Structures are given as C-alpha cells and as structure tokens.
Amino acid sequence: METEHGAVETPMFMPVGTQGSVKAVEHRELLELGVQIILGNAYHLYLRPGMEVIREAGGLHRFVGWERPILTDSGGYQVFSLTDLRRIEDKGVTFRSHLDGSTHVFSPESVVTIQRELGADIMMVLDECTPYPCELDYAARSNALTLRWAERCKEAFEKDGPRYAHGQALFGIVQGSVYREVRERSAEALVKIGFDGYAVGGLAVGEPVETMYEISEVCDAVLPREKPRYLMGVGTPANLLESVERGMDLFDCVLPTRNGRNANVFTRSGGLNLRNAIYKADFAPVDPECSCYTCSNFTRAYLRHLFQAKEILALQLATIHNLAFYLWLMREMRKVILDGRFRAWKLEMLAKLSGGESMVQ
Amino acid sequence: METEHGAVETPMFMPVGTQGSVKAVEHRELLELGVQIILGNAYHLYLRPGMEVIREAGGLHRFVGWERPILTDSGGYQVFSLTDLRRIEDKGVTFRSHLDGSTHVFSPESVVTIQRELGADIMMVLDECTPYPCELDYAARSNALTLRWAERCKEAFEKDGPRYAHGQALFGIVQGSVYREVRERSAEALVKIGFDGYAVGGLAVGEPVETMYEISEVCDAVLPREKPRYLMGVGTPANLLESVERGMDLFDCVLPTRNGRNANVFTRSGGLNLRNAIYKADFAPVDPECSCYTCSNFTRAYLRHLFQAKEILALQLATIHNLAFYLWLMREMRKVILDGRFRAWKLEMLAKLSGGESMVQ
Numbered sequence: 001m002e003t004e005h006g007a008v009e010t011p012m013f014m015p016v017g018t019q020g021s022v023k024a025v026e027h028r029e030l031l032e033l034g035v036q037i038i039l040g041n042a043y044h045l046y047l048r049p050g051m052e053v054i055r056e057a058g059g060l061h062r063f064v065g066w067e068r069p070i071l072t073d074s075g076g077y078q079v080f081s082l083t084d085l086r087r088i089e090d091k092g093v094t095f096r097s098h099l100d101g102s103t104h105v106f107s108p109e110s111v112v113t114i115q116r117e118l119g120a121d122i123m124m125v126l127d128e129c130t131p132y133p134c135e136l137d138y139a140a141r142s143n144a145l146t147l148r149w150a151e152r153c154k155e156a157f158e159k160d161g162p163r164y165a166h167g168q169a170l171f172g173i174v175q176g177s178v179y180r181e182v183r184e185r186s187a188e189a190l191v192k193i194g195f196d197g198y199a200v201g202g203l204a205v206g207e208p209v210e211t212m213y214e215i216s217e218v219c220d221a222v223l224p225r226e227k228p229r230y231l232m233g234v235g236t237p238a239n240l241l242e243s244v245e246r247g248m249d250l251f252d253c254v255l256p257t258r259n260g261r262n263a264n265v266f267t268r269s270g271g272l273n274l275r276n277a278i279y280k281a282d283f284a285p286v287d288p289e290c291s292c293y294t295c296s297n298f299t300r301a302y303l304r305h306l307f308q309a310k311e312i313l314a315l316q317l318a319t320i321h322n323l324a325f326y327l328w329l330m331r332e333m334r335k336v337i338l339d340g341r342f343r344a345w346k347l348e349m350l351a352k353l354s355g356g357e358s359m360v361q
Numbered sequence: 362m363e364t365e366h367g368a369v370e371t372p373m374f375m376p377v378g379t380q381g382s383v384k385a386v387e388h389r390e391l392l393e394l395g396v397q398i399i400l401g402n403a404y405h406l407y408l409r410p411g412m413e414v415i416r417e418a419g420g421l422h423r424f425v426g427w428e429r430p431i432l433t434d435s436g437g438y439q440v441f442s443l444t445d446l447r448r449i450e451d452k453g454v455t456f457r458s459h460l461d462g463s464t465h466v467f468s469p470e471s472v473v474t475i476q477r478e479l480g481a482d483i484m485m486v487l488d489e490c491t492p493y494p495c496e497l498d499y500a501a502r503s504n505a506l507t508l509r510w511a512e513r514c515k516e517a518f519e520k521d522g523p524r525y526a527h528g529q530a531l532f533g534i535v536q537g538s539v540y541r542e543v544r545e546r547s548a549e550a551l552v553k554i555g556f557d558g559y560a561v562g563g564l565a566v567g568e569p570v571e572t573m574y575e576i577s578e579v580c581d582a583v584l585p586r587e588k589p590r591y592l593m594g595v596g597t598p599a600n601l602l603e604s605v606e607r608g609m610d611l612f613d614c615v616l617p618t619r620n621g622r623n624a625n626v627f628t629r630s631g632g633l634n635l636r637n638a639i640y641k642a643d644f645a646p647v648d649p650e651c652s653c654y655t656c657s658n659f660t661r662a663y664l665r666h667l668f669q670a671k672e673i674l675a676l677q678l679a680t681i682h683n684l685a686f687y688l689w690l691m692r693e694m695r696k697v698i699l700d701g702r703f704r705a706w707k708l709e710m711l712a713k714l715s716g717g718e719s720m721v722q
Contacts, residue, residue: 019670021674021675024673027658028654049662053662053666056644057642063660063663065660281418293389299426302381305381309405309409313384317387
C-alpha cells in the first residue's frame, strides 16, 4: 500500500497511538521494531491538543514528529464508547467531551475536515459502530445511516483537498453487525460509492469469534481484491492469523500495548503473565526466540521485579516486546504468503500459540 | 576513578536507580547520554527482589543487565527516611519493612555482606544520617556511633572478599550535621581508618545552602586529595557547580529524574514547567542548545500535550532531557577544569541558570 509518507507492506499491524503517542514507546523504537504505520484517534486529538495547535504545527505528523504513514479514525467510535450524552441524527452525532463536558457535533463533513487538518495519510468515514448484540432491524437502519454518511464523507473529501504537501486516502467502513445480508448490502453500496480502501467495523465487540470470521468472509467476497481491507480493532495473534487467511490486510488493536502494560506478554509458545511468582528467579528472556531489545538484554526475573516495584521501565520493556511479537507475526505472514505455505504455517502457529497462560483478550 | 566495570570520569553525576532501574529510562539510553555509573539502593533491593534472587542472578549487574559501574548505598538512609519503627543501637538498626511490616536488622557487618552480594563496584558504610535541625550534642553522639560503625564496616570488608569476578571499593561517610568541629573530627577519624573514597552525608536535608557549601569546604580541607569525594543526595545544577568548586567529585540526586516526571525540565537558561499553558503552541525544542533525543526530535508543545494527556512517553522524554542536561553540565565542568577556566565559566552558568521558572528543588 503506497502513501506519500512511504509504503506499507501488507498484511500489517498498526500500533495504536491514541493521543499522538504509542503508549510507553519512543518513535525511534517503533521504527526499530519495523512499524510502518501508526493509528491516531481523531476524537482525542480534536479535543486535546485541539485542531488549532495541530494546524499551527503543520499537521499531526509534524506535531508528533512521526514521518511515516498515519491512519486516523473518524472519531465516531470514541463518541459511542467514551461519551454518554449523545444524539444520533442524520446530520451527525452530538456528544459531550469526556474531558470537560463541552458539547460538540461530528458530522460526515466535519470529520473529513478534521482529518484533512490532521493530515492523516488514511482517513476514515464517519460510521455508527453497532454494539453486540444488536437486533437485525437496528443493524439495518443503522447501516443505512452509515451509508448515507459514507456518501457525504466521499463528497466532502472530493470537494476539499489536502491541507499539506501530501495526498490523503479515504476508506469506507462496512457495518451491519452479525447479519450477512446487511453486511453484503453495506459492502456493495460502499464499493459503488468507491473508496481507496475498505474497513470492516463493528466486529470484535463481543460476538463469538466464529461469527467474526464468518463476517470477514462475507466482506472478503464482496470487496475488491485490489484495495486494502482493514479489520478494525482486531485482535489476538490467533485472530490475525485467521483474518489474514480471510483476506484482511490491516489491523489495529490495543492488545499488545495494553497487555504489555499489564505484564501480559506474548511469546511464540503462548502468553505469560510476568507478575506470576514462577518467574521470580527465571533468568530466561521473555521469549527465547525473540530478538527485540527486551529479549536480547533482560530476563523474565528482572521484568517481574520491575512490575512488582511498579517501575515505568517495566511498561516500556513489555510493550516493546509485545509490539516486536506482533510485527514479527505480520512479517512471517507476509513471507509465508509469498512462499505459498501460509495454511500449513498458520496451523503450526495456532498450535504453538495455544500454550502458555491465559491472556486478557 | 577506576573500577573493574570501567572508568568513571570526575566530576560525575550518578543517576538514581533505586530499584535497579533509572525511572523511565532504558539502559541503552543511559549509555547514549554518557552515564558512566548508576546508584542502586541496598534497602530497596534487599527487600525486593531480595538477596536470594540477586545471588542466583550472579549479582546486581547481571540481574539488571547493566555492565558499567554501580554504587550502592548501605540502606541506612532509607531505614531512617522510609520506616517509622526502628531502634538504633550499637549493634545496628532494627526496622520494619515499608512493604510488609516485617522486622529486619542492618548492622555494619550485614550491610557489607548485602553489598558484597549485590556486587556493587562502590559500597558505602552504614551511617546515621542526622536530620536538620539537629542539636550539637546529638550530632556528636550520632557521629561517634557512625565512626564505630565505619570501623566495623572496614573490618568486615577486609575479612570477607568479593563474591563475583570483580573487585569492590568501600567508601566512608562523613557526618556531623552543620557543626564544623564534628565534621572535622569525623573526616579525620575516617581518614585514619582508611577508605577507598569518602562521602559527605547528612547535607541537603534542609539546612541553608550556604551551610552546605561551608561544610563541604570543611570536609575538603581534611579529606585526601587523591581519593574521590562523593556529596550524597546533591543537587540542583547550581549546587553541583558550587560543590565541584569545593572539591566534590561525585553526586547523586533524584532531581533530574523526578522533576522530569513532573514536567519540570532544566535548560541552559533556567527551568521550564512544561504543563504551563504558554507552551501550548511553542514548537521550539525544550532546550534549543541541547542535542539529546528529546530536543532533537520533539517540541515543547508536543511534550506539553503528552503531559496533559498523561502519556508515559512524556515521562520518558522529559527524563531523557533532564539527564542529558545533568550529564552535559558535568562534562562541561570536566572540560573547563582542565582548561583552567572553571571559575569564570561557573559564574556565567550561574547567571544563565537563574533564568526560567521556579523549579522543585
């Protein structure tokens, strides 16, 4: 996938940089880990530091000092998940800031303007992310709204060009909850409008994992092969393996970063909880097969000590490792896809990954 | 100053790595900043992870993965400042752990054993750090105890060799509160016992800064020129300039790290509080004359945003800069001392540093 801030190899995982920082990791460390694109949250950045500061800085890349691609969401998801006072209407969604209670409106047009001003390489349309469970009737009506918003986003996007010296792409978002027909209708309508890429939203919100895979397959069948497909908010290493098999290209999830900060680390043979007393005098690296800074220099015993002592370095080192693991997984997938041995490798990996301790998912 | 983990140029500042981690900074970043020696706290490490784990790891260097020199304190200072239940007797000090309330005794002999097992390049004797203010009578009696303990530490040190494949040094600690005569007596007695280096303790505990400088001069006059002198727990940039002029060689202080975590940053023209609204759209580096990672890549506006958003990266970047500033200050001092222009440069620096906003001292 080409952007004017560089190419993104797919399948690829995008670390979440909600407020313009991937929590507890320096930008130079992201580059060292092989991160090619990060995600920023328009909702958070719009509220703080606010668009005036970001415009004055010359866009989000310059504000945060990150020179590679950035994808921003529209802010809609945070409006639905973080704010309690809201009104969803055709014109847009009215909400109160979770920071100071002030009232704001996100419309299809305003989220395009915000993302133009952020200067994201990839912008997302405004959508309603349906909760789970969700009645068919609600899913269908909500999706109709999401499609009307998608059309208006596309119009706004075409009317109003980029603010900075680089081009921007706009992705549509397939909604429709767990209903195959609504999902198909959604995907077909979006393709008709025409976007630079397509996201599958409203999954990983509590539905059975088999349902998530089934809906991915439904979307895969409709969405054009030559455009990137982004499965939003997914997921575990197993989710990534299964979803890449189902044609998904891009992923974002707080799992590697948040789990890392909670002492839950991923390894090639399953998860570990570094707070566990069995690691007290375990002088092996977190993952003996990993070559990240953490695994090359530090032991489980030291990391456990840092977590017990509530040292910030614990969060840094565990996050670095978890991101290294996710980036490694994607790199391996790109390799075995090209080698034509994805399926066999995937089964082998799934078996390995099912070892270890239970992880927060 | 030579150690078997490498040389330490003096004057030098030692970042505080209380629990085996300099808060919010990776070891490779310490090296990048020019850190040559870090300080570990025996009290904290003795309680957690405990000596068994550290012995099994092969000492503190190996446990934490730091291959350059480490100085450990005796643990006495933390016993006096962190634990409320304690008994000071000739045999040692009885205290309750601030973690779980368990009872422990630190004796002159046991703190040597602990530091042997930690494998510190520089070990400190057990002393009583007198509070401020402190009556002459108490200071004199306390110092007599500190001297008896120093003698027993030296004996224990000579009887019981290093545990690992590197040599260790033992420093004595001058006490005596603000009383010139007690300080002189203390320094003379320690020199008679004979140590590899001498620390000046019990300062920067609330006394006027002029008193601190006066007592440093008193100690400087008695302590041998050819041995390193370590002024414990000091201090501000101005304190370092004045104390180096008074013959002090080594310093440790939580100021650069703790202030960094509180958004207080040091610059060549005084301190800044990055939470201040005036930095909202200030796209200059923290210190335009600094070449650290933070100043080379990020703006005050971005750091302010990270602090406002409570992002861990804020603590990392501010700490990196503050340590870079302290290490730069020491490097400059070494240079101007060799060039024979210390005094003029010091006056110039003091004038510059007095600008800026007021800092936590």
